[in-house]
């Protein structure tokens with residue numbers, strides 16, 4: 001399937017004869033999945049993310065698949081000669097939105113990240129945090145099939161960090177793929193379908209993935225029509241689902257995804273009834 005992105009025996013080194021930063025990397029990124037990439041400083045995380053975003057080409061091996069991709073770089077150029085809203089609107093039109101839709105989407109994303117007040121501020125005058133909000137908004141603007149986030153949370157305030165976690169959950173629930181690097185091990189804890197560590201230029205899968213119990217989980221009890229199955233958008237978000245009684249389901253969901261799960265269930269047709277929501281449990285405990 002062309003939306004699946006695959007790296008096949010990929011290697012990357014800089015400057016022709018430089019040392020191999022990556023070598024023999026095989027990786028498949030399927031729609032609807034969340035992937036975390038970890039590694040010590042300088043192990044090639046950004047290099048890998050640029051290859052996934054197709055902004056860089058491998059020195060050897062192949063990259064196949066062309067999902068519509070958006071990327072938040074580690075360092076976002078803030079000297080662009082536009083206001084925040086002007087820049088986002090232009091980008092929206094590049095992504096195929098009409099000017100009006102692009103302007104509305106730009107305003108909506110700035111609002112979501114608490115940046116509406118600087119919509120008219122030239123990019124060069126934005127603070128680091130303000131500029132990072134624009135960096136994140138430009139990536140989310142066009143509902144990408146693949147979202148690549150390189151330390152995208154760095155510089156955001158606490159509310160914007162939470163909002164970005166919600167936006168990631170929305171993307172994966174909608175069937176998009178997200179790949180991220182973040183220095184905070186608690187980021188989206190429990191949510192990734194796969195976690196890889198870069199060691200000696202290669203990828204090591206963390207055994208057991210990360211969707212099996214790490215990080216705080218919320219327990220949500222919902223009721224649907226007898227025999228009804230969870231809507232696919234909701235099923236993608238949960239770690240476990242158990243029908244405890246006819247039509248009554250007990251779901252565990254990574255805390256970072258619980259808001260999006262509740263919204264998805266309430267918006268389903270017919271809507272699901274939320275019976276209870278328990279606060280996040282300690283990592284590993286989902287009893």
Ligand SMILES: Nc1ncnc2c1ncn2[C@@H]1O[C@H](COP(=O)(O)OP(=O)(O)OP(=O)(O)O)[C@@H](O)[C@H]1O
Pocket residue numbers: 014015021039040041042043044045046047048074
């Ligand atoms: N454009 C480039 N030209 C030359 N060398 C580069 C280039 N980009 C990265 N490198 C080198 O490749 C190696 C991996 O860099 P990369 O930025 O991918 O690692 P990283 O794991 O993202 O690092 P960090 O955690 O510090 O952000 C480093 O030795 C770096 O100096």
